[in-house]
Amino acid sequence: MAGGIFAVLLIAFVVAMATQAVPAFSKLGVSFLWGSNWDPAHNHFGVLPFAVGTIETTVIAVALAVPIGLGTALALAYLAPRRLRAPLSTAVELLAAVPSVVYGLWGLVAVAPLFRTTVEPQLTSVLGWTGLLGGPNQGVGLLLAGVILFIMVLPTMVAISRDVLAAVPHDQVEGAMALGATRWQVLRKVIVPGARVGLLGAFTLATGRALGETVAVALVIGNSAHLAPSLKANAGTIPSLIVSSFGEASGTQLNVLFAAALVLLVVGIGVNALARVFVRSVKRSGAASVTVA
Amino acid sequence: MEIPEKAKTHATSGLPVMNIHTEVTPTVQQTPSPPAAPKSRKRATRATRVLALATASAGMLLAACGSSSPTASTSTSTTTASGSDPYLAADLKAGAAQLTGAGSTFVQPVFTKAFYTYSSKNSGVTVNYQAVGSGAGITAFEGGTVNFGASDVPMAAADVAKAPAAYGGVLQVPDTLGGVTLSYNLPGVKTGLKLDAPTIAGIFAGTISKWNDPAITALNPGVSLPSQPITTVHRSDSSGTTYIFTDYLNTVSTTWAAGPGKGKSVTWPASSVGSAGNSGVAGSIKSTPYSIGYVELAYALQNSFTYAAVKNVAGSYVTPSLASVGADAAQKPNVSSTDFSIVNQAGSGSYPISGYSWALIAKKQSSAATGKSLVAVLDWLTHTGGGQDQSASLDYVPLPTNIQTLARQTLLMVTGPDGTTPLLTK
Numbered sequence: 001m002a003g004g005i006f007a008v009l010l011i012a013f014v015v016a017m018a019t020q021a022v023p024a025f026s027k028l029g030v031s032f033l034w035g036s037n038w039d040p041a042h043n044h045f046g047v048l049p050f051a052v053g054t055i056e057t058t059v060i061a062v063a064l065a066v067p068i069g070l071g072t073a074l075a076l077a078y079l080a081p082r083r084l085r086a087p088l089s090t091a092v093e094l095l096a097a098v099p100s101v102v103y104g105l106w107g108l109v110a111v112a113p114l115f116r117t118t119v120e121p122q123l124t125s126v127l128g129w130t131g132l133l134g135g136p137n138q139g140v141g142l143l144l145a146g147v148i149l150f151i152m153v154l155p156t157m158v159a160i161s162r163d164v165l166a167a168v169p170h171d172q173v174e175g176a177m178a179l180g181a182t183r184w185q186v187l188r189k190v191i192v193p194g195a196r197v198g199l200l201g202a203f204t205l206a207t208g209r210a211l212g213e214t215v216a217v218a219l220v221i222g223n224s225a226h227l228a229p230s231l232k233a234n235a236g237t238i239p240s241l242i243v244s245s246f247g248e249a250s251g252t253q254l255n256v257l258f259a260a261a262l263v264l265l266v267v268g269i270g271v272n273a274l275a276r277v278f279v280r281s282v283k284r285s286g287a288a289s290v291t292v293a
Numbered sequence: 294m295e296i297p298e299k300a301k302t303h304a305t306s307g308l309p310v311m312n313i314h315t316e317v318t319p320t321v322q323q324t325p326s327p328p329a330a331p332k333s334r335k336r337a338t339r340a341t342r343v344l345a346l347a348t349a350s351a352g353m354l355l356a357a358c359g360s361s362s363p364t365a366s367t368s369t370s371t372t373t374a375s376g377s378d379p380y381l382a383a384d385l386k387a388g389a390a391q392l393t394g395a396g397s398t399f400v401q402p403v404f405t406k407a408f409y410t411y412s413s414k415n416s417g418v419t420v421n422y423q424a425v426g427s428g429a430g431i432t433a434f435e436g437g438t439v440n441f442g443a444s445d446v447p448m449a450a451a452d453v454a455k456a457p458a459a460y461g462g463v464l465q466v467p468d469t470l471g472g473v474t475l476s477y478n479l480p481g482v483k484t485g486l487k488l489d490a491p492t493i494a495g496i497f498a499g500t501i502s503k504w505n506d507p508a509i510t511a512l513n514p515g516v517s518l519p520s521q522p523i524t525t526v527h528r529s530d531s532s533g534t535t536y537i538f539t540d541y542l543n544t545v546s547t548t549w550a551a552g553p554g555k556g557k558s559v560t561w562p563a564s565s566v567g568s569a570g571n572s573g574v575a576g577s578i579k580s581t582p583y584s585i586g587y588v589e590l591a592y593a594l595q596n597s598f599t600y601a602a603v604k605n606v607a608g609s610y611v612t613p614s615l616a617s618v619g620a621d622a623a624q625k626p627n628v629s630s631t632d633f634s635i636v637n638q639a640g641s642g643s644y645p646i647s648g649y650s651w652a653l654i655a656k657k658q659s660s661a662a663t664g665k666s667l668v669a670v671l672d673w674l675t676h677t678g679g680g681q682d683q684s685a686s687l688d689y690v691p692l693p694t695n696i697q698t699l700a701r702q703t704l705l706m707v708t709g710p711d712g713t714t715p716l717l718t719k
């Protein structure tokens with residue numbers, strides 16, 4: 001029953017976005033989806049820079065959140081001193097409830113100056129050879145947006161991962177210990193594989209949040225309509241583009257924004273579906289690997 | 294005690310507010326009270342209520358008195374607006390109506406204060422204005438969900454053509470005047486930076502990239518400018534402020550016109566930081582040393598920002614102010630919804646980066662009664678003695694007199710459903 005309602009809602013979303021987006025496709029073809037020139041004053045609407053910006057910020061956020069989130073979750077579930085676990089877990093859950101605009105404002109007023117004066121110069125001197133850190137140190141930009149997103153999705157990642165890690169059956173853990181496995185071996189061969197499905201769920205949720213985050217990103221990314229040549233450069237994402245231009249948009253631009261929203265919706269559903277397929281395949285082979293361990 | 298005095302005079306003319314004096318006195322027990330008042334009410338409470346009732350009635354009388362014979366009204370009444378302008382006096386007598394408008398965020402402070410003031414003078418009319426952005430305002434106006442729209446840039450001919458046929462055309466009325474300042478954060482140079490048109494265009498196009506570029510130092514002799522890269526800040530949301538600023542750049546620089554052009558949102562160089570809203574741009578400038586950006590005049594004045602003096606057509610450096618923006622606008626007496634740009638006007642006192650905001654209404658109103666109230670409110674809004682008196686206190690520029698005349702001429706074209714009877718009357 002509830003599932004039916006959600007299915008109807010999902011279809012309603014797609015239909016609503018698609019109806020508004022159709023004029024954009026009929027006027028501009030589909031090429032605007034990979035055009036790189038966004039210039040509303042001259043009716044050029046290439047959304048590629050924003051699509052790329054969305055992917056780049058999400059990748060930065062998730063690449064940082066997965067190892068750090070997983071490590072923190074393991075610590076909270078198994079490694080930290082027992083009396084610290086509860087207060088630390090509560091703190092993480094509270095962080096997960098902080099509204100995103102607060103992260104954005106904090107990023108803009110507190111983290112951006114720190115990035116400009118300290119983080120970016122240091123990073124450039126260490127990793128400048130990669131060619132990814134060209135341009136002036138200005139604080140806001142792709143890197144800051146990715147890092148703020150990482151801090152935003154981390155609590156989600158940690159809270160869910162800790163729960164699924166703690167739910168791994170105790171007899172399996174004790175069984176492995178009884179066989180003489182070290183603590184590290186138990187974590188690597190029993191607990192993490194046993195919680196794989198749930199960990200993937202945490203990963204999907206974190207990715208989804210990073211993909212769709214709007215206000216916080218719009219505040220710290222520098223909002224440029226160009227492909228970012230460096231991690232320190234200004235960029236833009238599809239949600240930040242929509243939130244910043246929707247109010248004053250009319251005509252074709254409005255249709256293009258709906259098309260961009262449709263793309264985002266499809267990507268979001270796609271990520272979710274991919275994760276599901278992955279989870280299913282892992283479930284099948286995963287059962288075997290746990291018995292081996 | 295002025296109120297009972299007034300009431301008494303009118304009591305003799307047969308109006309139903311007699312015996313106010315006796316009703317106010319708590320000793321009178323048997324006066325007719327409002328139907329639901331329970332008998333057990335304490336004396337004091339009843340007295341307060343009756344007093345309130347009496348005051349309200351007396352107030353209404355005062356207003357009525359003021360409009361019928363202005364000389365009879367006292368200094369506390371509402372007749373400062375009438376004066377020599379018969380339309381303004383009539384505006385305040387508009388019939389009861391609940392009007393809605395939507396659009397520009399730029400005009401919101403002025404509209405909020407002006408409509409509040411209007412409602413306090415004519416409590417029958419309330420105006421609910423939603424600052425949703427000019428584009429959304431045009432959409433709402435065309436969809437018929439609001440009585441009027443507000444846009445920082447007049448509706449383009451293509452958009453006007455899309456308006457419902459029942460509107461009988463779209464009329465656009467200038468309602469507010471604003472300017473755009475160049476605010477900067479330059480450690481060591483607190484005030485007095487001077488810029489001219491080619492330099493501003495160069496800075497925002499990214500061709501002038503350091504503060505000690507010869508183009509800037511030549512304009513600022515005696516000021517030591519640092520060898521630091523310039524960070525430009527622009528509005529990331531599409532906005533009327535961006536339109537006015539790029540309209541200026543477009544007018545003064547052929548390279549800019551051939552490149553980014555003008556619009557509510559244009560393509561800025563990749564190095565330019567985008568921030569949302571005047572507050573966002575202002576915040577970015579404040580927190581980024583060696584930055585420069587454009588901020589709407591009222592916002593800059595209210596937050597005591599540092600801004601540059603800009604060289605105008607006459608060759609003098611002018612700082613943005615209510616007077617200098619007004620002087621620029623006054624140079625062009627004939628604006629219209631198709632010829633509305635007032636940037637870069639002549640005159641030695643003109644600040645060259647300015648523009649109007651516009652109200653949008655249907656030429657043929659579907660309801661004569663509502664339409665009458667609507668044009669009355671808009672006429673009041675666009676005139677000195679009415680809404681324009683609110684502008685200066687909010688750091689918006691009052692409309693020049695010729696534009697006020699234009700607004701009235703436009704509003705006189707609004708008709709009722711029959712398409713002939715004008716709704717704006719004296």
